Amino acid sequence: MIEEDWQDNAVSLFQRLLPVGTAVILVLLAYGPVYIDLFNNIRPDLGMIAIYFWMLQRPDLFDLKSVTILGIIDGAVSASAFGLGLFSYLLMYVLMMHLRKYLNGRSFVVIWYGFMALSLGVMIVKWLAASIYHGEFLPILPAMFSYLIGAAIYPVTAMLLAALQNWFLQDDDEL
Amino acid sequence: MKRRRSLFLHLNHLRVLVRKFALVSLFLASIVLMVLDKNQSSVLEYSSGVANNAAAPVVSVLVWPAKMISRSYAYLTEWVDIKQDNEKLRQENDELHKLEDKYKSLEIENKLLADLLNYVPLPEAKFVSAKLMTEENGAFAHAMAAYVGDKKVKKGAVVLANNGVVGRVDKKIGNYAKVILLTDISSRIPVVVEKSRVRGVLRGDNTPLPKLVFTPLFAEINVGDRIVTSGVSGVFPAGLPVGYVTAVGKKEIKVKPFASLEKLEYVKIVNYDIGGLLDEAEQ
Numbered sequence: 383m384i385e386e387d388w389q390d391n392a393v394s395l396f397q398r399l400l401p402v403g404t405a406v407i408l409v410l411l412a413y414g415p416v417y418i419d420l421f422n423n424i425r426p427d428l429g430m431i432a433i434y435f436w437m438l439q440r441p442d443l444f445d446l447k448s449v450t451i452l453g454i455i456d457g458a459v460s461a462s463a464f465g466l467g468l469f470s471y472l473l474m475y476v477l478m479m480h481l482r483k484y485l486n487g488r489s490f491v492v493i494w495y496g497f498m499a500l501s502l503g504v505m506i507v508k509w510l511a512a513s514i515y516h517g518e519f520l521p522i523l524p525a526m527f528s529y530l531i532g533a534a535i536y537p538v539t540a541m542l543l544a545a546l547q548n549w550f551l552q553d554d555d556e557l
Numbered sequence: 558m559k560r561r562r563s564l565f566l567h568l569n570h571l572r573v574l575v576r577k578f579a580l581v582s583l584f585l586a587s588i589v590l591m592v593l594d595k596n597q598s599s600v601l602e603y604s605s606g607v608a609n610n611a612a613a614p615v616v617s618v619l620v621w622p623a624k625m626i627s628r629s630y631a632y633l634t635e636w637v638d639i640k641q642d643n644e645k646l647r648q649e650n651d652e653l654h655k656l657e658d659k660y661k662s663l664e665i666e667n668k669l670l671a672d673l674l675n676y677v678p679l680p681e682a683k684f685v686s687a688k689l690m691t692e693e694n695g696a697f698a699h700a701m702a703a704y705v706g707d708k709k710v711k712k713g714a715v716v717l718a719n720n721g722v723v724g725r726v727d728k729k730i731g732n733y734a735k736v737i738l739l740t741d742i743s744s745r746i747p748v749v750v751e752k753s754r755v756r757g758v759l760r761g762d763n764t765p766l767p768k769l770v771f772t773p774l775f776a777e778i779n780v781g782d783r784i785v786t787s788g789v790s791g792v793f794p795a796g797l798p799v800g801y802v803t804a805v806g807k808k809e810i811k812v813k814p815f816a817s818l819e820k821l822e823y824v825k826i827v828n829y830d831i832g833g834l835l836d837e838a839e840q
Contacts, residue, residue, distance in 0.1 A: 407619060410612055413691040414620030415701075415821070425695040446576070450583060457590065458608030461693050461700030461727070461735065464601050465590030472584055512697050515591055516742050521764050525696035 400550055401440055402448040404543060405432035409456050424524060426532035429456055429467070430474055430504065431539045434497050437478040438485055439547060449475045463515045470508040474500065490537075498533045505529045602728055610731035613690035613702050682794075684827040685710060687734060694819065699741035699763060700724075702733045703824055710734045710826050713792055717825045721798040721815030722746070722786065726826060734826060738818055739799070740767050748799055749787035753777040756787050759799060759812060765819075766803060769810040778805055784812050794829045 408428035429452055436444035453468025460467055477500050485496045509525045594601055635642070671678070687703035701724075703716075714726040716736045724738040725746075737744055744761035748769070757772035772778065782802045788795025800814040 410616050411619050412695075413612070413693055414616050414623065415689055415692045425693070446579060446583070453587065455608065455612070458605045459612045459691065459693075460698060461737065461741070462695075462698035463591045464594040464605065465587040466697065468590065469584070469587035472580070472587060476580065509696070511591070515595060518742075520696065520742060521762055524763060528696050 397551055398443060400546065401432075401436040401444045402451060404546060405429060405436065405444070405448065405452050406455060408432045408539070409452055410459065413459055424527040424531055426528055426535055427470075427501070427505075428532075428539065429471065430501050431497070431532065431536055432543070433471055433474050434478065434500065435540050435543045437475065438482060438493065439544075440551065441482065443551075446475065462512060466508065466512060466515070469511060470504050473504050473507055477503070490540075493540075494533075494536055497536050501532060502529060603730060605730070605735075607731065610733060613704065613733055616691045682827045682829045684825050687824055687826055689821050689824065690733065692821070694738075694740075696763060699738040699744075699761065699818075700727070701736050701738065701821065703736055703826070704732055705729065705734045705826065706732050709828075711828050714826050714828045715793055715797065717797070717827055718816035718821055720817075721800065722793070723814075723816045723818065723821065723824055725792065736824070736826075739814055740765060740818060746793060746799065747787045747789035748784045749795075750776075750778055750802075751783040751785050753782070756789065757810075759784065766811040766813055767800075769802070769812050772810065778802060778810055780805055 408431065412425050412428045433444070433449060433452065436448075449471050450468065453465075453471040456467030456471070457464040481496070481500070485493055488496075505525055505528070509520060509522065513519045590601070670676075685705050685708040687705045690702045690704050692701040693699065710726055710729045712726055712728055714734075716723040716725060722739060724736045724741070724744060727735045727737045729735070739746055739759060739761055740763065741761045742763045744759075744767070746759040747756070748759045749756050753776065755772055755776040755778060757769045757776075759767050760770045761767045769778070769784065780802050784799045784801060786793040786795055786797040786799060798815050800812040802810060803813045804811040
């Protein structure tokens with residue numbers, strides 16, 4: 383009986399931590415050396431994809447605390463201004479809080495367009511904030527290409543996250 | 558009953574207010590963190606170092622499959638060109654043999670002249686070889702974290718790849734050194750055009766090709782000219798290869814670094830111990 387309880391608790395904890403765990407992994411993946419010329423100056427913001435996906439699919443398991451943890455981890459690992467990652471993730475959180483209802487239950491293409499629109503807005507604000515921080519306008523092209531690559535790989539990343547969601551978060555009504 | 562309901566409503570209202578306040582305060586906190594980072598807060602530097610210590614091994618494991626795929630692809634593409642490469646290397650080897658003879662005679666001549674002039678050579682550099690653990694080559698920063706273990710690495714130490722300057726050490730906390738690449742927007746390296754001896758500053762702008770700035774208006778700078786460190790300011794010693802000029806425009810001069818920043822695996826962190834602005838700033 384006690385063993386069963388322990389197992390249930392462990393499974394429940396794993397399910398609760400899955401969204402933020404996958405988001406942390408995606409954020410860290412963006413900092414991995416990949417030795418591919420194309421990615422020398424263009425890195426997609428995988429953390430943004432994770433925030434968008436989980437806030438749309440499981441807002442009950444991905445709240446403000448998760449976004450804050452993600453932002454702090456990004457800021458600590460990144461060489462750009464500490465707080466810039468947190469700022470952009472909070473922005474995505476606020477946008478999703480207000481616009482989630484319009485995207486819920488829509489077809490995948492609409493959700494994808496939604497990500498493209500919201501991440502474009504967030505990227506522009508982040509670019510402006512970074513430019514203010516450095517006291518000069520940063521080149522916009524790398525930021526735009528990063529955004530485009532992020533938008534292009536959204537379907538694959540979302541598919542992987544959806545698979546994880548289907549495998550592990552189907553029987554979690556009690557969470 | 559009515560009183561209890563009203564209390565519940567009040568509590569609920571309070572909870573919503575706290576949630577809204579939390580969001581606003583987190584936004585403010587992120588801005589405050591950026592301001593503190595601009596002023597190089599030691600608390601932030603420490604926490605960033607701790608996070609790097611924790612994240613670097615995780616990242617190293619996470620990117621292992623991608624690394625293997627990329628290496629296999631590189632191996633296959635190199636295999637296709639192996640015959641041409643072999644021929645090219647043979648020619649290079651012949652040329653290097655000739656240069657070696659020339660170098661030996663010049664070394665002897667140099668030593669004789671140095672003795673004659675009573676020239677005091679620079680102190681010998683100490684270096685640490687470090688493995689690249691994380692890298693950030695995005696729109697907002699160009700940096701990397703290298704594992705240096707318990708070896709002593711100074712802030713501002715020069716970071717070299719096998720063919721040129723990569724950047725400088727920004728900070729070392731724990732077992733990792735954070736290296737700001739020469740393409741980063743905060744990077745400024747005093748350089749000189751090797752042929753014409755025109756001085757300038759190599760300024761990163763978060764693109765793969767940093768800009769050469771603060772050069773005289775009618776300076777003789779051509780595409781293909783080699784750029785080396787000038788040694789001005791004492792942060793970098795003079796004569797280290799940096800890159801070559803790829804474009805000379807009216808508004809800007811672009812430089813391509815010799816080091817392949819996208820293919821770094823190991824770097825050499827060199828402490829020349831020549832003193833300079835960074836040491837003064839630290840004091």
